[in-house]
Amino acid sequence: MNQYVVGIDVGGTTVKCGIFTISGVLMDKWEVPTRKEENGCYILPDVAESLKMHMAEKTIELGDIEGIGIGVPGPVDPNGHVNVCVNLGWHDHWPAKEMQELMGGKIRCAAGNDANVAALGEMWQGGGKGHDNMLMVTLGTGVGGGLILNGHIVAGVHGAGAEIGHIKVRDGEPEQCNCGGHGCLEQVASATGIVREAKRTLVSTDEASKMREFGEALTAKDICDCAKEGDKLAVQSLGTSLRFLAQVLAHVSMVVDPELFVIGGGVSKAGQYLVDVLKSYYEEFTPLLDEKADITLATLGNDAGIYGSARLVLGNE
Amino acid sequence: MNQYVVGIDVGGTTVKCGIFTISGVLMDKWEVPTRKEENGCYILPDVAESLKMHMAEKTIELGDIEGIGIGVPGPVDPNGHVNVCVNLGWHDHWPAKEMQELMGGKIRCAAGNDANVAALGEMWQGGGKGHDNMLMVTLGTGVGGGLILNGHIVAGVHGAGAEIGHIKVRDGEPEQCNCGGHGCLEQVASATGIVREAKRTLVSTDEASKMREFGEALTAKDICDCAKEGDKLAVQSLGTSLRFLAQVLAHVSMVVDPELFVIGGGVSKAGQYLVDVLKSYYEEFTPLLDEKADITLATLGNDAGIYGSARLVLGNE
Numbered sequence: 001m002n003q004y005v006v007g008i009d010v011g012g013t014t015v016k017c018g019i020f021t022i023s024g025v026l027m028d029k030w031e032v033p034t035r036k037e038e039n040g041c042y043i044l045p046d047v048a049e050s051l052k053m054h055m056a057e058k059t060i061e062l063g064d065i066e067g068i069g070i071g072v073p074g075p076v077d078p079n080g081h082v083n084v085c086v087n088l089g090w091h092d093h094w095p096a097k098e099m100q101e102l103m104g105g106k107i108r109c110a111a112g113n114d115a116n117v118a119a120l121g122e123m124w125q126g127g128g129k130g131h132d133n134m135l136m137v138t139l140g141t142g143v144g145g146g147l148i149l150n151g152h153i154v155a156g157v158h159g160a161g162a163e164i165g166h167i168k169v170r171d172g173e174p175e176q177c178n179c180g181g182h183g184c185l186e187q188v189a190s191a192t193g194i195v196r197e198a199k200r201t202l203v204s205t206d207e208a209s210k211m212r213e214f215g216e217a218l219t220a221k222d223i224c225d226c227a228k229e230g231d232k233l234a235v236q237s238l239g240t241s242l243r244f245l246a247q248v249l250a251h252v253s254m255v256v257d258p259e260l261f262v263i264g265g266g267v268s269k270a271g272q273y274l275v276d277v278l279k280s281y282y283e284e285f286t287p288l289l290d291e292k293a294d295i296t297l298a299t300l301g302n303d304a305g306i307y308g309s310a311r312l313v314l315g316n317e
Numbered sequence: 318m319n320q321y322v323v324g325i326d327v328g329g330t331t332v333k334c335g336i337f338t339i340s341g342v343l344m345d346k347w348e349v350p351t352r353k354e355e356n357g358c359y360i361l362p363d364v365a366e367s368l369k370m371h372m373a374e375k376t377i378e379l380g381d382i383e384g385i386g387i388g389v390p391g392p393v394d395p396n397g398h399v400n401v402c403v404n405l406g407w408h409d410h411w412p413a414k415e416m417q418e419l420m421g422g423k424i425r426c427a428a429g430n431d432a433n434v435a436a437l438g439e440m441w442q443g444g445g446k447g448h449d450n451m452l453m454v455t456l457g458t459g460v461g462g463g464l465i466l467n468g469h470i471v472a473g474v475h476g477a478g479a480e481i482g483h484i485k486v487r488d489g490e491p492e493q494c495n496c497g498g499h500g501c502l503e504q505v506a507s508a509t510g511i512v513r514e515a516k517r518t519l520v521s522t523d524e525a526s527k528m529r530e531f532g533e534a535l536t537a538k539d540i541c542d543c544a545k546e547g548d549k550l551a552v553q554s555l556g557t558s559l560r561f562l563a564q565v566l567a568h569v570s571m572v573v574d575p576e577l578f579v580i581g582g583g584v585s586k587a588g589q590y591l592v593d594v595l596k597s598y599y600e601e602f603t604p605l606l607d608e609k610a611d612i613t614l615a616t617l618g619n620d621a622g623i624y625g626s627a628r629l630v631l632g633n634e
Contacts, residue, residue, distance in 0.1 A: 156574020257473025
């Protein structure tokens with residue numbers, strides 16, 4: 001009884017699903033296509049049906065499951081309500097309540113924002129294991145964040161908790177961010193931002209750089225690779241991006257003072273080089289702190305969301 | 318029984334003491350000089366003695382008191398330990414434990430950092446009443462902060478929670494901050510910082526300004542008064558200081574997303590003008606937020622510390 005817990009990570013293309021033991025061992029993992037037709041009304045029924053099949057295969061009964069957690073790619077109110085989720089076509093949904101009904105009404109369900117839930121996953125079984133006070137930073141197309149204090153997600157009163165991608169870091173930025181601002185962290189330190197910064201650097205000088213060989217197709221990975229090989233312009237432009245990120249990590253330290261920053265998302269595949277550069281800049285921005293927060297890499301990759309969704313229903317014990 | 322609660326705000330010159338009803342009505346208030354001789358070993362015994370006298374006067378017995386809270390002008394570990402408190406000469410103190418022993422061992426005592434405790438006081442009976450998620454900003458000689466989430470102080474893992482005065486806001490600042498950094502918020506938005514900024518403005522131009530009449534003795538209050546009267550250079554330089562402060566409030570919104578910012582300290586005597594200027598800049602820095610946090614003035618003045626210390630022992634009920 002209550003040996004298992006289920007994590008559902010709803011994405012715009014696929015829904016990732018996982019069955020875990022309550023101690024955090026992943027037993028089964030699968031994906032379901034995200035059917036966005038008719039305002040996404042099929043998404044949760046599809047998930048419930050596939051979950052029932054996987055449970056049957058493993059002879060797991062509903063009574064064996066502690067609960068089902070759901071990560072949603074948009075804001076979730078503290079009471080579980082989703083007003084709008086653009087990526088899924090959802091308007092006015094109660095995903096936890098709906099999943100509970102789909103499973104027969106007798107199981108505990110909870111929902112949370114996907115970035116926050118991923119942070120919870122990394123805290124439970126990933127790079128943040130053993131740390132109750134941490135910020136997870138996801139460096140992908142955008143810059144996402146998930147803040148955990150005393151083991152609890154800090155979602156914020158208006159759902160803007162850990163929205164560090166939209167902290168303004170740069171004056172005079174001419175391009176507009178998606179949020180409507182100018183000079184947001186996301187504009188310089190996301191995968192897209194790292195590429196933008198490098199292209200600006202390349203245009204500003206005639207100096208030789210391996211980055212020029214990639215032309216318009218230059219990616220954040222190429223830039224990280226070139227920087228690791230010591231390419232001067234790559235080191236310089238990636239350094240600019242990471243310096244702004246480190247400055248924001250320092251800001252976070254002066255607001256909530258966590259033990260640890262966990263860096264995930266595609267860009268984090270650059271590995272220890274990224275961590276080392278971030279640490280040196282973070283040091284520069286935190287002269288106040290005798291003891292500094294540590295910076296480390298996420299370890300769960302794309303599974304962070306299912307881990308964290310599952311963890312969501314286990315509470316804080 | 319347990320009708321009262323005591324708040325002790327230990328400062329470098331005087332210790333403020335208050336006896337409150339548990340519903341937050343201040344019944345008695347007095348001060349005791351802070352004797353810093355011999356590493357401040359007399360401070361708490363002096364307070365305990367005066368507290369016993371005031372209790373006797375009011376025929377309050379120890380059994381009538383729910384607890385005694387103590388605000389300390391320096392970092393307090395989560396377990397209540399004070400490693401060093403420069404302003405009091407303390408090294409290796411356990412103020413709550415010591416106070417409990419001084420009062421006969423049978424009373425609940427707690428200690429916290431004074432800036433955090435002041436925030437708790439404003440939450441309980443001041444500008445933040447009715448709000449569980451707020452940041453208090455104290456604009457005095459420095460810029461202090463106290464962060465409350467879900468009714469609890471966020472002190473931080475290394476005691477740097479809400480140290481927003483040391484968020485770097487300005488590149489290229491030549492002067493060094495007390496923390497060793499350059500360009501901290503405190504350097505431009507504290508009372509001292511507002512004066513520094515205004516003096517720099519006055520030196521940079523020959524333009525007429527009422528601020529010039531004050532000469533070297535120019536204070537933050539003078540600058541606020543001149544700005545309210547529409548003095549162009551005062552509006553401009555105070556605007557620079559408050560714009561940086563608003564930018565940091567926006568940062569805080571993108572980290573913990575509180576309901577409310579409460580502005581206290583000497584500079585806050587400038588009143589609604591200050592709030593209005595801050596709000597307009599805060600608006601500019603938070604395009605992401607559909608609903609914005611409110612900004613308001615602290616109302617307890619120098620009593621915030623005794624209110625908050627008292628509140629500290631009442632827990633989160």
